[in-house]
Amino acid sequence: MANRYAVILAAGQGTRMKSKLYKVLHPVCGKSMVQHVVDQVNELELEKIITIVGHGAEMVKETLGESVSYGLQEEQLGTAHAVMQASEYLDGKEGVTIVLCGDTPLITAETMEALLHCHEEEKAKATILTAHIENPTGYGRIIRNASGQVERIVEEKDASLEEKAVKEINTGTYCFDNKILFEVLQQVNNNNAQGEYYLPDVIEILQKQGKVVAAYQTPLFEETIGVNDRAALSKAEEIMRKRINEEHMRNGVTLIDPSQTYISADAVIGQDTVIYPGTFLHGEVIIGEECEIGPHSEVKESRIGNNTTIKQSVVHESKVGDGVNIGPFAHIRPQSILGDDIKIGNFVEVKKSTMGNGSKASHLSYVGDAEIGENVNLGCGSITVNYDGKNKYLTKVEDGAFVGCNVNLIAPVTVGKDAFIAAGSTITDNVPSDALSIARARQTTKEKYVSKLQDKKNS
Ligand code: UD1
Ligand code: CA
Numbered sequence: 001m002a003n004r005y006a007v008i009l010a011a012g013q014g015t016r017m018k019s020k021l022y023k024v025l026h027p028v029c030g031k032s033m034v035q036h037v038v039d040q041v042n043e044l045e046l047e048k049i050i051t052i053v054g055h056g057a058e059m060v061k062e063t064l065g066e067s068v069s070y071g072l073q074e075e076q077l078g079t080a081h082a083v084m085q086a087s088e089y090l091d092g093k094e095g096v097t098i099v100l101c102g103d104t105p106l107i108t109a110e111t112m113e114a115l116l117h118c119h120e121e122e123k124a125k126a127t128i129l130t131a132h133i134e135n136p137t138g139y140g141r142i143i144r145n146a147s148g149q150v151e152r153i154v155e156e157k158d159a160s161l162e163e164k165a166v167k168e169i170n171t172g173t174y175c176f177d178n179k180i181l182f183e184v185l186q187q188v189n190n191n192n193a194q195g196e197y198y199l200p201d202v203i204e205i206l207q208k209q210g211k212v213v214a215a216y217q218t219p220l221f222e223e224t225i226g227v228n229d230r231a232a233l234s235k236a237e238e239i240m241r242k243r244i245n246e247e248h249m250r251n252g253v254t255l256i257d258p259s260q261t262y263i264s265a266d267a268v269i270g271q272d273t274v275i276y277p278g279t280f281l282h283g284e285v286i287i288g289e290e291c292e293i294g295p296h297s298e299v300k301e302s303r304i305g306n307n308t309t310i311k312q313s314v315v316h317e318s319k320v321g322d323g324v325n326i327g328p329f330a331h332i333r334p335q336s337i338l339g340d341d342i343k344i345g346n347f348v349e350v351k352k353s354t355m356g357n358g359s360k361a362s363h364l365s366y367v368g369d370a371e372i373g374e375n376v377n378l379g380c381g382s383i384t385v386n387y388d389g390k391n392k393y394l395t396k397v398e399d400g401a402f403v404g405c406n407v408n409l410i411a412p413v414t415v416g417k418d419a420f421i422a423a424g425s426t427i428t429d430n431v432p433s434d435a436l437s438i439a440r441a442r443q444t445t446k447e448k449y450v451s452k453l454q455d456k457k458n459s
Contacts, residue, residue: 003095004046004116005178009082010034010102011054011073016229022056024102025063026233029240030264030282032063033227034102036240041100042067043109044116050086051102078196079172080188083181091182096120099199101172105236106223106243112173115216119175124214126181126206128153129173131221138228139169140200142215150215151207153200157193168217170200171224180211240265261294270306288322297327305340318350321357339374353384356399368392369411373399379423381406398433 014023024034031039034051041049053060054073061070071085083099090097096119098112111129119127128150130142140153141163153170154163181202188201207213218224227233244265245258252271255261260277267285269275276294281287285299288306293299298314305322313327317334323341326332330344333351338344342355345362353367356374361367363380369392370384382403384395393411397403401415404423415421416433425439 002120003093003178004044005090005093005095005097006041006044006046006049007071007083007086007090007097007099008034008037008041008049008051008068008102009079009099009172010060011052011057011076011082011085012103013055013076014103014228017233018230022059023227025056025059026227028105028227028233028236028265029244029262031266033105033236034060035063036105036265037100037102037107038064038068040107040109040112041098044098044112047095048089050089052082052085054082078190078194079199080185080197080201083199084185087182087185090178093178095178097176097178097181099174099176101226103227104172104224105227106225106239107171107173108220108223111218111220111223114218115173115175118214118216122214123212124175125177125211126203127175127214127216128203129171129224130168130215130217131171131224132168132217133221134167136164136167136169139226140172141166142168142170144168149207150203150213152204153198155192155194155198155200169224171218172226173224174199176202180206184209302332313344368395370395370397370409372397373401373417375400377402379403379405379407383408385410401431 010024012023017023017026025032028036049068050071051064051068052071052073054076057072069089073082073085098116115127115129138156140155141159143151143154143163145151184202184205187205188197190197192198203213222239225232225236227236241262244263245255245261248263248269249255253269254274257277261275262280264282264285266283267281269287270289272289273287273291278296279294280298282300284301287293287304290307291304292309296312297310300316302315302318304320307322308320308324311327313330315332318332318336320338321340324338326344329346331349335352336350337354339355339357341358343360343362344350348361348365351368353370353372355372358374359372359376361378365378366383368384369386376397385408386392386395395409395411396414398415398417400418403421406424407421408426410426410428413427413430415431418434419431420436421427421431422438425437427437427439431437
């Protein structure tokens with residue numbers, strides 16, 4: 001098999017997105033468009049992948065890291081000019097080069113393989129990935145001659161009315177004989193409506209030279225969407241969401257309503273987990289088996305064990321064990337580590353805290369900067385007072401302690417093992433293990449006070 005290379009074009013600003021964020025960095029299901037393309041390309045066996053960067057070059061490089069090489073296109077003079085920026089790696093090399101756009105996030109490795117296969121079968125010097133679509137607006141059109149051979153590609157802005165009616169489009173993905181590609185790129189000019197060096201013009205040049213130019217029309221036209229604006233972005237998101245959700249369902253995850261379940265491309269979900277509508281799983285989320293997530297929950301960059309339930313709640317950048325019950329209406333904030341068999345009930349917020357197995361905060365608590373041991377009960381309304389307006393302090397509650405309702409634990413403070421804190425206490429000093437602390441004013445009761453007050457008024 002000939003050497004295979006890939007060039008991914010990602011230097012454009014993406015003016016039509018009307019965004020401060022460079023186009024190829026816009027996320028689709030939580031992953032940037034160009035990363036989607038790179039991930040699929042990485043599934044092919046290639047000698048080298050070169051991404052052409054320009055606008056936002058540093059940010060694109062930061063996103064993609066060292067999995068690819070980079071060519072810098074300082075001025076965006078068009079797609080042919082962009083490919084030329086890979087010449088330091090590819091010029092003169094024997095082999096096949098697949099060229100892709102960083103704004104076609106849905107294209108799969110299988111389709112790329114099918115294109116490469118067709119290119120090799122046809123012994124072509126260039127093969128275009130085309131698709132038939134009902135509304136071809138915005139895409140380059142494939143112009144074929146009377147015998148069905150591809151003659152050239154015409155851009156929308158340069159197309160005649162008759163050409164605009166063509167529904168076979170250039171998907172922006174191609175295979176080339178590498179050596180010939182870099183020779184021909186020199187001959188592309190910018191005499192067109194946009195004053196750009198168009199990569200599609202290579203096709204006409206090769207055709208005129210009598211070289212074999214082939215086209216592979218994919219039946220999976222939805223894969224080929226080029227995202228130039230926000231409307232296309234939402235369409236791509238919808239298709240990608242469907243693809244991701246279907247894969248989870250095939251792997252044994254129940255989605256009650258997939259159309260209202262938003263799972264990031266990087267999520268891993270165990271078998272027999274049920275996800276209810278209105279649930280968002282953002283970024284790298286790992287969820288175990290037999291969990292129930294949602295409805296209306298958000299889990300971001302977190303790891304959830306098995307048999308855990310999260311209802312109407314938010315969990316960010318945290319680790320949650322097995323058999324945990326969260327919600328409804330709880331908030332687990334970053335750097336929290338919850339053990340197994342824990343209960344976090346309604347209106348409880350946990351921040352940067354650890355909780356040992358079997359502990360509970362069932363109602364209306366704030367647990368911040370705390371180390372809570374095992375089998376601790378934090379009563380309704382118990383609060384860690386962790387902040388003095390300047391610094392944050394640690395609260396420790398050791399195994400088996402029972403903190404009554406409406407208790408303030410003024411940090412830094414430690415509640416010892418099996419200690420008991422009476423309801424309504426404001427704890428400022430450490431509580432030794434096994435002790436009972438009561439820190440509240442004694443109740444005074446004035447008998448018949450109300451009627452005496454009434455008598456005074458009437459006299
Ligand atoms: C391009 C094709 C069009 C095809 C469509 C498929 C050209 C001239 N037109 O049009 O035939 O139907 O893709 O989606 O190629 N880029 C650079 N440097 C540049 C210009 C563009 O790196 O100087 C990159 C962009 O970042 C983008 C890709 O190339 O990822 C395509 O550019 P874009 O401007 O989106 O081209 P389209 O108008 O969509
Ligand atoms: Ca595009």
